[in-house]
Amino acid sequence: MSGVIFASGSIRQVRHSFSCPLRWADLDLLGHVNNVRYADYLREARADLLRAAGVDLGLAGPRVVRQELTFRAPLLFGAEPIVVDCWLTGLSAAGASIAYDVHDGAADGRRTYLLARSAVTARAADGTARPFTAQEQVALASYVEEGEPAGATSGVSVRSAPERGYPLVVRSSDLDVTGHASEVAFVEFFQEARIGFFNYLLHELPDTARLRWVVAQTDIDLLAPIAPRPSAYGCFSRLAKVGNKSLVIESVIRDDDGTDLATARVVLVVFDPATQRATEPPPGYRTLLEGMVTDG
DSSP states (O other): OOEEEEEETTEEEEEEEEEEOOOGGGBOTTSBBOHHHHHHHHHHHHHHHHHHHTOOOOTTOOEEEEEEEEEOSOOBOOSSOEEEEEEEEEEETTEEEEEEEEEOOOSSSOOEEEEEEEEEEEEOTTSOEEOOOHHHHHHHGGGBOSSOOOOOOOOOOOOOOGGGEEEEOOOGGGBOTTSSBOHHHHHHHHHHHHHHHHHHHHTTSTTGGGOOEEEEEEEEEEOSOOOOOSSOEEEEEEEEEEOSSEEEEEEEEEOTTSOEEEEEEEEEEEEETTTTEEOOOOTTHHHHHHTTOOOO
16 A cells, blocks of 8 residues: 655654455444444454555564554444554564554544553564564654654553453354454454443443443553463453543453453443433443442
């Protein structure tokens, strides 16, 4: 795909543009593109950027260690592809930070649906992280521009309480070519666990049927590879914070020995389908939800 070249001082920098068609299967119950599918778009754009740069990391591609997705507007199905612009905001032998802007591609009045960042490393044939070579760094250097890199690990802490648990069974379709769960699958894992936990939270609240909650922010740290196995992994969640229009759910995928394999911090907002904007819940909701906030 073509890249957009611009000047910054004496440096010619490149933002790679990837055109991605939408599918009906990408949509959720509200008719919006589901938050999980954005991670799929980012993976495709990331692979296309590496191809354009002439960097061959094999079929597995880079190893993603952190993902940050900021949802700006609902994306509805359309015949025209969306565009994913991507560039680097950090690059060293140890890893790279890639930034993304998912938009409609309009020349004027362009609408952005998602801003995202991911921290990646190069990946060896066995799936483990390895340094970027000097040649790979030179090939990617033209895509680097000033900007905030992906943040540090969030430090999510959640107790393994049964009422917070979701039995996570890894499917064959969740795996990448290394035989481990892909970075896209992790977004789906946490979505499944969050829905179950959210239903548990709202079970005692009044008029829940008329509220619509949508994801505004998702930050995921991939701490260790997850391989398929007959038994389920434990995924535990907690309500960490409540705002005027939002709440924060923290989750962790945990191995049987108590090792954290991945963590997530997700911000949800109350959504009004009529105005397509965030709105406040009915009076008393915030007070009730605040009573469900737990420490760890």
